[in-house]
Amino acid sequence: MKCSQVREVLQDGRGWLRLIPVCPHLVLCRQCRSAARYLLKVQQALRESGRFAPPADLLPNILAVPQYEPHIETKNKEPRKMRHFAYAGIAVLVLAVAAGILISGRGEVPDAMSLLSSVAQAMENATSIHMVSRGQAIDPNSPSGMRISSDRAEVWLSDRAMYMREIDQDGTLTSFSVVDFDSGEFCSYRRGTLYVADITPVYDGALGVIAGARDLFVGGRLKAILANARDVEVLSTNRTRNSTVISYAYRIPSAPPQTGRVVLELDRRTSRLSSMLAYAQAEGADEELIAAVDLIEYDVPLPPVSSFAVIPEGTATVQAVVSIKEEMVEGVGRVRDLDMKVGDTRVFHMSALAKD
């Protein structure tokens, strides 16, 4: 991803999901982190400025308009058109990032991220999107939040919320997650436990931790992906004559060495993404499917939360707490920690050594 593309995303300032694809670049690029720090501060200030409060008598006056205005008959109802779908395509990008598909543009090779962005753009006119992935056994080492291990996973995305649920072959609901972008609430059910968290601190602070960092400490698989992101080589790009199927082969040479393929299928008529498959092959191992979206249905109305997130009886509810702490560590500097805990158990953690 190029710096100019990253700046464009940062200037957008809407929705933390949109920022996921730029995080790897921010980790590696000081200039963009500096720009991100400025933009986040300004955008936070803009958000906190809020709106001018309307005077108390404004609404009654507006509501009284029909009483003194002549009636004009209309037969048409208000179009049920939600705002343009800002987060369209993000799920695809999330899957792509999770799968380690961090392919940067080289020479004349098309930039995969640009392609995905244009796909997201093409999806923007949808009022909601319903994605279904079936029968995939996904890489067990991928981050747990991204793993699709059940027989059927469904994702609904709109500009207001993201729902995801997994259903076993016998129809049993094994997990679901709901992210409400408006209220900043996150709830996730898995194996008899319902986790509820206020993600507002993440929204407000997660990228701030990265942007304000002099050094960043990331663990596990994500660390390997980020460390290797700059070394990704695009080996080949193939596309059908009408460009409805495009595939990229890539190689990550440094440890752990890995090759892979991403296959994107576009609808010829609408240019919308209709499926995505990502394969990876570690050295000396067989190629395996690591991410798949095999059916995307467009313009499907968002299901009601009540029908979607049916909490099975006997479910224990626990509160997850997200916090960002800052402390001075002698000989190290100012350290900022982002923590998500359930009770005393840390379920997510990120540390950053802050700028002086």
Added chain:
Amino acid sequence: MTTGRAGKERQYERLARRFYARIYSYLRWLCRDQHLAEDLTQQTFVQIWRHPPQPRGDRPLRAWVYRIARNEFLQHRRGAGFETITLGDHDDAYEGHGDCPDPQIRLEQKELCQAVQSALHRLPELYREVIVLHNMESLPLSGVAQVLGVPEGTVKSRRAKAFALLRNMLADEVDPKPMRSSSSPEVG
């Protein structure tokens, strides 16, 4: 299906409750005058009552409402020899919230907010309305383009220019010091 006066009134009330505060705030940013913003907001909703939204797949409702408000503002400006109001009369009216328990941080946030608001007021209208619509009212770029009647690319370039201007104005409050040119990996 909404038919008859009762249905039209219900639809109007829904729209009014949903948008009146946003439209008032947007117009206040545009005209920088409380009473004028109030009048223009009412006028906007008179237009909405007279010409209710028709179903059109390619026209998001929110952008349509903002566009009516903007037209009301432009129409007023054309007819009234528009005068901008100087800064200083708007600080008390923000619905801004500083809910951080630390008073020091709250104070810093408040100061930064005031600096940003002041800078925003000093921005040329061309750039200010892009920031207000996109970054404060959360309209997507396509929606902003529809409200302003310009291509999406123009909105993007105005937004970039607006942030560059704000950065110059806020050099003391927000301090993005120039960084070294090295971009070596820092993953630890």
